[in-house]
Amino acid sequence: MAETGKSACAPQNLSALRYPTSEIQMSALPDIQTAAPTGAFTPDVFASHLAGLGHLPQWWLDRKREAWNRFSALPLPQRTDELWRFSSVQGIRLERAHLSAVPGQALALRPTPLDFAQSASLTFTNNRALPAGSLPSDLREKGVIFCPLEEALTQHADLFRQHFMAQPVNLGSEKFAALNAALTTSGAFLYVPRGVEIAPPFVAAHVASGEGAAVFPHTIVVLEDNAKAILVESFSSPESSPASGHFAAGQNDLFAGPGSQLTYVGAQDWSRDALAFQLNSTVVQRDARVLSLNIHLGGRQSRHESHSRLQGPGAHSEMLALTVAHGAQEFDQRTLQSHQAPHTSSNLLYKNALLDQARTIFSGLIIVDPDAQKTDAYQSNRNLLLSDDAEANSLPGLEIQANDVRCSHGATSSHVDEEQMFYLESRGIPPVVARELLVFGFFEEVLNKLENEELHATLRELIQTKFKHQTP
Amino acid sequence: MSQLVIQDLHVSIGDKPVVKSVSLTIKQGEVHAVMGPNGTGKSTLAKAIAGHPDYTITQGDVLLDGRSLLAMEPDERARAGLFLAFQYPSEIPGVSIANFIRAALQARLGESAELDATGYYKKLYEKMDLLKIDRKFTSRSVNDGFSGGEKKRCEILQLAMLDPKFALMDETDSGLDIDALRVVADGVNKLRTGQLGILLITHYQRLLNYIVPDFVHVMHEGHIVRSGDKSLALELEAKGYAWLKKELVHA
Numbered sequence: 001m002a003e004t005g006k007s008a009c010a011p012q013n014l015s016a017l018r019y020p021t022s023e024i025q026m027s028a029l030p031d032i033q034t035a036a037p038t039g040a041f042t043p044d045v046f047a048s049h050l051a052g053l054g055h056l057p058q059w060w061l062d063r064k065r066e067a068w069n070r071f072s073a074l075p076l077p078q079r080t081d082e083l084w085r086f087s088s089v090q091g092i093r094l095e096r097a098h099l100s101a102v103p104g105q106a107l108a109l110r111p112t113p114l115d116f117a118q119s120a121s122l123t124f125t126n127n128r129a130l131p132a133g134s135l136p137s138d139l140r141e142k143g144v145i146f147c148p149l150e151e152a153l154t155q156h157a158d159l160f161r162q163h164f165m166a167q168p169v170n171l172g173s174e175k176f177a178a179l180n181a182a183l184t185t186s187g188a189f190l191y192v193p194r195g196v197e198i199a200p201p202f203v204a205a206h207v208a209s210g211e212g213a214a215v216f217p218h219t220i221v222v223l224e225d226n227a228k229a230i231l232v233e234s235f236s237s238p239e240s241s242p243a244s245g246h247f248a249a250g251q252n253d254l255f256a257g258p259g260s261q262l263t264y265v266g267a268q269d270w271s272r273d274a275l276a277f278q279l280n281s282t283v284v285q286r287d288a289r290v291l292s293l294n295i296h297l298g299g300r301q302s303r304h305e306s307h308s309r310l311q312g313p314g315a316h317s318e319m320l321a322l323t324v325a326h327g328a329q330e331f332d333q334r335t336l337q338s339h340q341a342p343h344t345s346s347n348l349l350y351k352n353a354l355l356d357q358a359r360t361i362f363s364g365l366i367i368v369d370p371d372a373q374k375t376d377a378y379q380s381n382r383n384l385l386l387s388d389d390a391e392a393n394s395l396p397g398l399e400i401q402a403n404d405v406r407c408s409h410g411a412t413s414s415h416v417d418e419e420q421m422f423y424l425e426s427r428g429i430p431p432v433v434a435r436e437l438l439v440f441g442f443f444e445e446v447l448n449k450l451e452n453e454e455l456h457a458t459l460r461e462l463i464q465t466k467f468k469h470q471t472p
Numbered sequence: 473m474s475q476l477v478i479q480d481l482h483v484s485i486g487d488k489p490v491v492k493s494v495s496l497t498i499k500q501g502e503v504h505a506v507m508g509p510n511g512t513g514k515s516t517l518a519k520a521i522a523g524h525p526d527y528t529i530t531q532g533d534v535l536l537d538g539r540s541l542l543a544m545e546p547d548e549r550a551r552a553g554l555f556l557a558f559q560y561p562s563e564i565p566g567v568s569i570a571n572f573i574r575a576a577l578q579a580r581l582g583e584s585a586e587l588d589a590t591g592y593y594k595k596l597y598e599k600m601d602l603l604k605i606d607r608k609f610t611s612r613s614v615n616d617g618f619s620g621g622e623k624k625r626c627e628i629l630q631l632a633m634l635d636p637k638f639a640l641m642d643e644t645d646s647g648l649d650i651d652a653l654r655v656v657a658d659g660v661n662k663l664r665t666g667q668l669g670i671l672l673i674t675h676y677q678r679l680l681n682y683i684v685p686d687f688v689h690v691m692h693e694g695h696i697v698r699s700g701d702k703s704l705a706l707e708l709e710a711k712g713y714a715w716l717k718k719e720l721v722h723a
Binding site (some may be wrong): 160324417418419420422423424425426427428429430434437438440441442443444445448 | 521522524525545546547549550551555556558561562563564565566567571573575579587613630634652666
């Protein structure tokens with residue numbers, strides 16, 4: 001397909017490309033980083049947050065204080081910061097958000113319905129876990145733990161402490177990672193013991209409700225040796241208020257022990273006025289396989305950072321993402337595939353469909369450590385431009401320090417293919433349906449990588465509904 | 473009886489005239505073969521009739537049962553009963569054959585009615601059995617990674633499912649080895665039930681050993697220069713296109 005539309009793309013050669021690069025100067029907008037770096041999250045807000053947590057362990061409260069200090073000290077992202085290249089940093093404002101109580105009516109609100117057989121589910125509204133039934137006894141007997149974060153840090157303290165933010169966030173959003181750690185009270189903790197395989201997905205649903213609601217989900221998944229499980233996380237707002245002012249700073253720590261198989265799905269469908277950050281850290285140990293699929297639909301401006309660390313021979317990470325961007329939405333995706341051991345592989349495929357005046361940014365890097373010989377790493381960003389006013393930015397990168405590796409990357413931006421359109425129309429399919437089929441086909445290549453058929457169908461439905469509602 | 477009438481058709485690609493005054497009438501149940509050397513306008517004729525946006529009809533008309541197709545969009549022409557079997561079918565990643573054909577049939581019903589899924593799959597499997605196509609095919613993406621033979625069989629499957637009045641088959645034999653050619657030809661022959669009219673475009677005579685035409689037309693430089701029965705194809709095969717060119721010069 002031809003490179004068309006407004007798209008920017010770094011040189012795509014296979015030689016080592018240093019990153020960050022710094023040759024680009026952004027246009028001369030006035031620098032408006034004069035806002036307070038903590039916005040609505042004042043020391044008083046933090047103090048009263050802590051005051052409500054007296055029942056929790058001291059080490060946890062200490063960590064929160066440390067995180068708070070980090071958050072307060074770090075500056076907001078700057079236009080000149082290479083890790084925020086192409087981002088609308090002027091849109092990052094913390095003034096409106098607040099830690100709201102759960103509005104009474106919100107308790108009855110349910111998240112985006114996920115219609116597939118589940119092992120268990122947890123729902124969090126405005127940082128509070130809604131009452132959930134106990135875990136089915138067969139799972140309990142196998143030693144599976146699936147509980148809200150605060151229960152985990154009291155009942156399963158050692159496990160929790162070992163994996164909570166065990167890896168540093170280092171793709172630009174350190175400030176928001178610290179804010180998450182300082183204020184999080186919600187999120188799921190999933191632990192699957194050695195050799196236990198659970199087929200139906202676990203679900204953690206996060207809901208933001210009420211004007212200016214700020215949420216800080218933090219989910220942890222730990223799979224021991226040869227365990228297998230699926231976790232689906234959803235992020236949604238029940239209101240369709242055009243000016244919700246929602247704010248989200250979420251994190252997850254995924255740990256796949258030796259020989260384990262983890263599938264993680266994140267379905268982001270925040271309200272259209274939300275400012276959202278979601279930061280992922282994945283550790284893949286010897287012979288483990290992780291497939292992560294992040295679907296981005298909601299928010300005014302949202303940034304997703306994903307870092308896979310391949311730490312043992314045979315480790316594989318499949319990093320997938322699908323985005324439907326419309327209106328004036330901005331989706332900013334930053335990825336890092338760290339190959340830290342020999343004979344590891346990773347495959348990244350991020351697909352964006354852009355309508356209206358939407359913007360996307362993909363910036364991905366593969367780093368191969370000096371001793372990570374026989375690394376096999378691939379990275380691909382595909383943008384489908386459905387409007388001449390949409391803008392897709394692509395910054396692929398490689399940093400290879402080993403000499404016996406297979407690494408490549410590619411980025412394309414294209415419009416709907418006219419020959420494919422004619423082929424579909426020549427079968428009697430009207431142009432509007434033909435276009436839809438092609439867009440859904442574009443997504444299906446990614447969704448097809450899910451083994452769970454029901455989950456696949458649910459996610460397809462979620463995306464298709466979103467797409468149809470946004471196009472006349 | 474249905475008929476497709478091509479009247480004094482002129483087609484240009486950009487500013488370049490490619491088809492120059494072609495007239496042809498195909499009745500239901502008839503197979504018309506159009507032969508001729510490469511670059512003589514055969515494929516252009518088929519694509520222009522189907523409504524490809526790159527081809528401009530500068531003169532003439534195409535009538536299906538008396539209705540002009542030219543003001544119709546490609547999808548409307550298809551729903552009116554026209555089918556183009558492509559020489560190079562597009563690959564449509566992520567769209568399964570089953571969903572693709574279903575969308576095409578649903579389009580024929582309009583928005584008021586929902587296609588009956590059970591009946592649909594019954595018919596689909598019937599046609600696949602008829603064409604000796606593995607049922608696993610239905611979940612594969614349309615033409616995505618298909619061999620040449622698979623692509624052509626997929627075209628014939630669509631033809632069988634969509635039940636058009638007239639099919640324009642553009643170089644259906646190209647890229648096929650003899651076994652694949654036989655399978656495709658068998659498929660087409662099974663669809664020759666007396667209802668379907670076929671315009672069969674081919675460069676080589678060998679396809680006509682398998683799909684025996686009622687009429688043969690020879691195209692040269694945008695014109696139909698000679699028409700006859702199947703013996704014309706054999707004559708061409710024996711003497712080659714050079715013979716024809718010589719004849720035209722002498723004429």
